[in-house]
Amino acid sequence: MITKEKILATAKETISSESKAVSNLAVLLTDDFAASVELIYQSKGRLIVTGIGKSAIIAQKIVATLNSTGTPSLFLHASEAVHGDLGMVQPSDIVICISNSGNSPEIKILVPILNRFGNTLIAMTGNLNSFLAKHSQFVLDTTVDKEACPNNLAPTNSTTVQLVMGDCIAVCLMELRNFKAEDFAKYHPGGALGKKLLLRVKDILDESKKPAVFPESTIQTVIFEISEKRLGVTAVVENDKIIGIITDGDIRRMLSKTETITGITARDIMTKNPKVIQPDDMVVKALNTMEDFSITQLIVAENNNYKGVIHLHDILKEGIV
Template identity: 45%
Template structure:
């Protein structure tokens, strides 16, 4: 059975790995030059797709970069370098841009497909750790991702080099996102499932309680009648409306407690004298996450949904947002 090293040794080793990889990225940032701009321009100017390819650990990095680009507005997909030389090369068309990733820049499979891609009019962006490599020389644009050392104690396993290549791919994807004017709503359409999709695609109208389920009263309604309406509504509040259905105020459980402490007997008091005026409102077309932000910023538990004229359409509270899994 292998003995577990002391905790101090494990933590020191982990810190060394993180330090080496962080330094690799900082040096990569310092080396960025016009080649990066040319790479962005090459992809933006293409009428085809972006293909990202690599082998081994570089292949894993290539797959992730392709996925990031595809989800942020740049049509991209991954082609395995070894599979490309056995038929998958047919997936690459004339107007496509190939991003080839190899730390050494001497990967046989990539060097085999590069001339074939270029012969049919494709463009090549190479990400390597060796600017003098064969792949770098063949590239239309070379991005230098070299590192001083791997984080592996043997300086053998791809660690810092793959981190640098991944970070450079992310930088490309984000630059392309920005250049295309890719918005949060565009991002949502690429991520319709899961929590992210719910947060970006759910609107207030999707989660609000409809008008018929919201307790509403006139300003001259006596408090006992208001309390009965609040109990029927189940949202812990009554909305005070004028004759045209516009919101003039809100009366909540908190308003009731404060009024009882101050006045005692409320049986002959009209709600207009106790309501909170100018309550927080939101439009039905706004995102549900915006409702969360408003409620948290103003420390309120309910939010009224109104049209542009101030007429009540519905209401929502934190429970509605929790049920919709927006929070």
């Protein structure tokens, strides 16, 4: 009978088996790995990553990671390569061929062709005595003692260590290129991640909604300005400089303490030295400032010249949170 306990035990055994295989990968690293990374870094061509079966799927993921971190890469399916796709391989390209056994029929056909082309071939294999290993210039050892599969058949540990080896290559190349968050953003302009890294306050600021009153403006004027611009706030401006801010909360607190608003001006209820952000600042910085001070609006100013107001709702609409 299959029980919950048995299922959890099997899952834990799988995790343990794969983690041991990954840990052992550090022992298998040789000078070939360092030489391969340096060669890819110095290359003027692309990196072609090829494989068959489950290794082909791993190859696709490695290519995606490399492209997103600054290494131009292409995926080449080993079986399709010998049916015309070899045309994508250029003389200056470096090829990584992934195969756990290193002896599959497709690999035995592809490897000699790549060698005749003159491309540098890097093997990623779990069999150092394989055809692939023996006919490659560099070998990345991804040997595993066994698969996590109870029958020792389904690629599990072997594909996991291939994936980790690919990540090792990508991260080493990022370090060599001094790859920064700003560089990462260039390749990820879409979605929440790209917006966090690229979107600036000026990109979402609506300068047509620029609530402002003078220090001597009446409370009626202040209320009208806040209501018309619908941002829940207005700046208090004198000689084109910001001297304060009034929120709808300030209005409510004032009304709760006085029976008449006659004679009360904006100067009387404004908050001096409001939180200000620059137009060129990142939107994520504006969000963090709002969170730090538990506020929902920020004055936008450049050299104290009033530009407008950014509201939490403006940020939420961009999908950053």
